[in-house]
Amino acid sequence: MKIRISALAIAILWTATSFAEPREPAATASPERKATEFAVPLGLPPMPPRFATVQPAKVELGRKLFFDRRLSFNNTLSCAMCHLEEDAFASTQSKKSIGMEGRTLRRNAPSVLNVVYQRSLFHDGRENRIDLQVWMPLLAEDEMANPSMGYVLDRIGELDDYDAQFNRVYPAEGISVHSVGDAIAAYEATLLSANSRFDRWHFGGEKGLLTKAEVAGFQIFTGKGGCSTCHRIEQESALFTDHRFHNTGIGYRAAMGSGRIHVIPLAPGVTTSMSDSQIDAFGESPRNDVGRFEVTLKESDRWAYKTPSLRNVSRTKPYMHDGSIATLEDVVDFYSSGAAARHATDGILTRLDLSVDEKAELVAFLRTLDGEQRSRP
């Protein structure tokens, strides 16, 4: 045991060193390394200090890495293949993301917009820095499937279009574990979206901008619906998350529920239906998912997932951590009907019994959260 502990200690030390903040030279005179202020759109909090300024050249390098399919083992996947720019940097094509050689991942790809404000990353919050998070999909066997960090660095080094760019932006270190993560993080930090109709109405004082139904929806959101308990709106900004983990019953239902009947669209206007057991006869066995519990091993964290932001929510279907709810209307139905409350364990969720009009108003309000999308400084 002693040996293992020592090895662990060394590994921690190494990791801490390897992922340390960049050792930037004092002078940043070259245009590639010049930092500029980065203004945030209406409705977002000030940028975290670390990302308050940006180097356009670093962001450009990070952007190139983010979109580069050559960074996956078989040149097929990039960050952007699951976080699609036209889908608000989420993926709307399937419930769960599809990884290396078509492997089914366990969860729906969350939007990367405004990720710079997240206090923890992934649906279960297992990482807390975006420059570190970058390496997990790069190395995960079912995602980009690179065999090691060194392999990734070698591969980038072997490509003839990266060396000069890294040397310009990171003259002291070139291509490294730190610089790869740092550049992608710098790019992701620029992916901001706000100044939505809601922002202009609520924070910008543009009275009359929202319709009567949308205003009624806001009142349900912050009142009877109790949505803002977790999807928080602060005094001067709103991220629509409390950064905490909640069991909404969705994960419990998937792990503990009995078989369901699935209505399967075959063509426009043509459907059939099959049970879980019929489908599982030819499909793969679904992988279990216990949520935040996998990180903390606390019983209260079983099937708990991070509260997602609701910005651009109308553009990021399907919903919930596993993409199991197809539309906003169905999400509202889910919470209103008490389906969540039956399996949720943290006591926040109760049956809402919203009327048809109230549900429509709530959905109308949620659609006002579609913001302007800015991806470049």
Next chain:
Amino acid sequence: MRTWIFGACLSALVVGGGLKAAYADETCNSPFTAALIKGQEEYLHVWTLGMKGVGDESDKLVTIDVVPGSPTYGKVVDTLSVGGRGEAHHMGFTDDRRFLWAGRLDDNKIFIFDIQDPAKPKLHKTITDLAEKTGFVGPHTFYAMPGRVLVQALSNSKDHTGRTGVIVYSNQGELVSTYDMPTASMGGDGYGYDIGVNPNQNVMLTSSFTGWTNYMMDLGTLVKDAGAMKNFGNTMAVWDVKSMKPIKVLSVPGAPLEIRWSLKPGADWALTATALTSKIWLVRKDDKGEWQAKDVATVGDPAKIPLPVDISIAADGKHLWVNTFMDGSARLFDISNVEAPKEVYSKKIGNQVNMVSQSWDGKRVYFTTSLLANWDKKGEENDQFLKSYDWDGKELTERFKIDFIAEKLGRAHHMKFSARPNSKAIGSTMDVYRSLQN
């Protein structure tokens, strides 16, 4: 483009003469394929998907001796592993039949095999920049044109949806041009799958499947995802093949897959089967000369999603083999009245069956099992084999079987016939043309 259009006219003359049932080549090849096999096919090449836990786990071209009486009849005589698993799928000859192109739907590599010695194919060239150069991914169908190879892609590198196009390569593997599939302005969905050219009609038909996200996804996961299930093609496109311009989009709901033009002399129609809605569709001109599509038969019980996959048309245009993947059955349809095909025979080939290739005379029929790596059944249901049958007009009789898992090969997918260049089995296209005139 001028060069191959001229060649197309020449080949159209050849095909226009009509091919009689004396020739034993496959019926699904491009009409521009030369060196048709006149007699018994000698080798069968199977494009095989690498499978985790099986042999070297890599995709490979497997070559099998299929000459009855040969000491190695029904045996694997060569394997050529290309490294890695990239979702090996379909193959196609160049028009001179010297090279066999084989694609991978995941990593988009195209392998060009030299089959001058068909008993021992050699890897001649690998195209690795399809996605980078064209923006399309998932090279599916390889279709010979004079001096050119048309490649129908399934998806694109930007978002992995079904929006895609057709790529034209020279026989040497150099990119010539690309064409987008027709989209909403023409009533199209932008999807692609197979290619079928009828030179007499100056028509190319294309069909439509789905994008990378769906074809790479586990089939069980996919059918539980109602949103993803809506991302399948529901159209076929009619193209002016000389100008490579789509001229009409036909509504064919439910993922129309393989396209088979009738080879019967004078016939002007094609068939396809829709995988999801389990229908056979007829494409032909109406009385006004407009191309139309209509469903003419049902395959199995559509509610159970039998998944009709590969189809193979008899050279005389009277019968059609239809494989249904889910129940592992081969079904024979009498299509002598193509407006009302009737199922007249069926046989369970295995737990699953995908591809079917029949000799030109219809007497030999070969079946393989793999559909897509993540659509194949799991565990003990995951049969992976090649089976060879004789067909006497009434019954399929098994001649040999190669178990691709026991032989440590992988998942058996697309098949192509070949013969030695100096073999009596081979005849030039012009030989065939001349014989038809006599």
